[in-house]
Amino acid sequence: MKPVIALTKGRLEKQFIKFLQERNYDVNPFLDKGRKLQVETDDFFAIFAKGIDVATYVEYGIADLGVVGEDILLEVQPDVFDLLPFPFGKCRFAIAGEPSNLSPLRKQRIATKYPNITTKYFRDQGKSVDIVKLEGSVELAPLLGLADDIVDIVETGNTLKENGLVVKEEMLTISARLIANRNSLKLKRAILTPLIDSFRVEEGII
Ligand SMILES: Nc1ncnc2c1ncn2[C@@H]1O[C@H](COP(=O)(O)OP(=O)(O)OP(=O)(O)O)[C@@H](O)[C@H]1O
Ligand SMILES: O=P(O)(O)OC[C@H]1O[C@H](OP(=O)(O)OP(=O)(O)O)[C@H](O)[C@@H]1O
Structure with missing residues (x-):
């Protein structure tokens, strides 16, 4: 067998x-x-x-x-x-977004393929955020105004860079x-x- x-x-x-x-x-x-x-x-x-x-x-x-x-x-x-x-x-999870956006007055809105990881990460920091679940091309969300920032996998950083986004916070490596x-x-x-x-x-x- x-x-x-x-x-x-x-x-x-x-x-x-x-x-x-x-x-x-x-x-x-x-x-x-x-x-x-x-x-x-x-x-x-x-x-x-x-x-x-x-x-x-x-x-x-x-x-x-x-x-x-x-x-x-x-x-x-x-x-x-x-x-x-x-x-x-090997890659890492990061919060990313447009370089200059300010924190919104309302609850921060995060787009991600990973709602559970994201909720837990922010909860552990004592923060509550609104999550928009996407299935891919998550980098589009802040560019089109669907979300303030994203939580996604970053490897080379090329996808972020080519879409004018930056890492705002490293979360964990996997x-x-x-x-x-x-x-x-x-x-x-x-x-x-x-x-x-x-x-x-x-x-x-x-
Ligand atoms: N850019 C990346 N660099 C390294 N590893 C990655 C990267 N993106 C995803 N991974 C890892 O590879 C696994 C498979 O990713 P892959 O992109 O092949 O499929 P997916 O986009 O998650 O799903 P789908 O099958 O819907 O396309 C992920 O679960 C993750 O662990
Ligand atoms: O830092 P990089 O080397 O550019 O890699 C990161 C990209 O790779 C993954 O996307 P994937 O290619 O799986 O496509 P998807 O957005 O449709 O999930 C991830 O979601 C990022 O978009």
């Missing part, structure tokens, strides 16, 4: 495949997968899903392991075991994480341990 790993489609998938290659796993089945959403390698079955669904597949035990952004774990708080960080998918189904960890320990151990990166490298 092979383990099942749920992978976040898109940028994390590409970086995970590179990570596997560096560890001498055979990645050929990934290279010609086309639009297929399931792939079998010598070592495991992989399924491809959106990050939020990766957490769901792992929580329900359809997948034993998952590769998912920490942003999803913080936002959704799925009932999974958070095993270890990967040295990719990376991709390896998660596991709680029962799989107990019941399939023998087949999962070698895989999990091969994903460990020496301390100091991350």
Whole structure:
């Protein structure tokens, strides 16, 4: 029996495949997968899903392991075991907006894909804000007057820069994480341990 790993489609998938290659796993089945959403390698079955669904597949035990952004774990708080960080998918959460906008007299309005992370962050600072939930291109919101500022992921800063926005406050840094189904960890320990151990990166490298 092979383990099942749920992978976040898109940028994390590409970086995970590179990570596997560096560890001498055979990645050929990934290279010609086309639009297929399931792939079998010598070592495991992989399924491809959106990050939020990766957490769901792992929580329900359809997948034993998952590769998912920490942003999803913080936002959704799925009932999974958070095993270890990967040295990719590194970025940070920040509050950003137009350089010169003044604090509004009304409650501050923040646009974000991450309402729970945002609410908690401001609540911890003793502030209540209005949240506008968006699904992407969040940088548009302050430019078009939908919100005063945004809370979003920043990596290179290019998206902010090219849209005339600046970081106003750094919030926290995140990376991709390896998660596991709680029962799989107990019941399939023998087949999962070698895989999990091969994903460990020496301390100091991350
Ligand atoms: N600019 C970035 N740099 C590094 N990691 C990022 C960046 N943006 C997102 N991520 C991480 O990669 C994960 C997947 O992001 P990706 O952009 O592929 O999908 P998404 O935009 O969150 O969702 P969708 O599938 O709807 O496009 C995110 O959950 C986050 O952890
Ligand atoms: O600092 P940068 O390197 O420019 O990266 C940051 C951008 O990347 C993510 O967007 P993504 O590409 O996932 O598109 P989205 O806005 O549709 O979510 C994030 O939401 C920022 O917009």
